[in-house]
Amino acid sequence: MAETFSLELVTPTGIVYQGDVEEVTAWNPIGQFGVLAEHINFITSLVPGVVEIKLPDGVILYYVVSGGLAEVKDGKMTILADSS
Numbered sequence: 001m002a003e004t005f006s007l008e009l010v011t012p013t014g015i016v017y018q019g020d021v022e023e024v025t026a027w028n029p030i031g032q033f034g035v036l037a038e039h040i041n042f043i044t045s046l047v048p049g050v051v052e053i054k055l056p057d058g059v060i061l062y063y064v065v066s067g068g069l070a071e072v073k074d075g076k077m078t079i080l081a082d083s084s
Contacts, residue, residue, distance in 0.1 A: 002022045002023075002036075002037070002056075003022075003036070003037035003038065004020040004021060004022055004037060004056050005020065005021065005035075005036075005037045005038075005039075005075050005076065005077060006019070006020055006021075006075065006076040006077070007019065007020070007021045007024060007053065007076075007077045007078075007079070008076070008077070008078045008079070009051065009053075009063060009079045009081065010078070010079065010080050010081065011081050011082070011083055012082075012083070016063065016081075017053065017061065017063070019055075020055075020056060021053050021054060021055055021056070021077075022036070022037075022054045022055065022056055023035065023036055023052075023053075023054040024051065024052070024053055024054075024077055024079075025051070025052040026046055026049065026050075026051045026052070026065075026070060026079070027046060027047050027048075027049035027050070028044040028045060028046055028047060028070070029045060029047055035070075035072055035077055037075070038075070039072050039077075040072070041072055041073045041074065042071070042072050043069065043070070043071045043072075043073075044069070044070050045067070045068070045069055045070075046065060046067050046068045046069060046070055046079070046081065047067060048064075048065065048066050048067055049064070049065065050062055050063070050064055050065075051063045051064075051065055051079065051081075063081070065079070065081040065082065065083065066081070066082045066083045067081070067082045068080045068081035068082045
């Protein structure tokens, strides 16, 4: 089983997803990026697109966002989406 990390996906209406994940894939102004456990700290803007979340049990969740920010810091990822 792959390593996991904590993710919180938040919109103006509240928390959409909160929990441990294996991988997150999203879109920023220069293209698609992925985040795995032990990823370096970074922050980026998001462009409209699909955020793909792979859970530890293999289930994949898809959320459409209209933009926002993504931050990876100290083993936790936070996505602040304009809408989902």
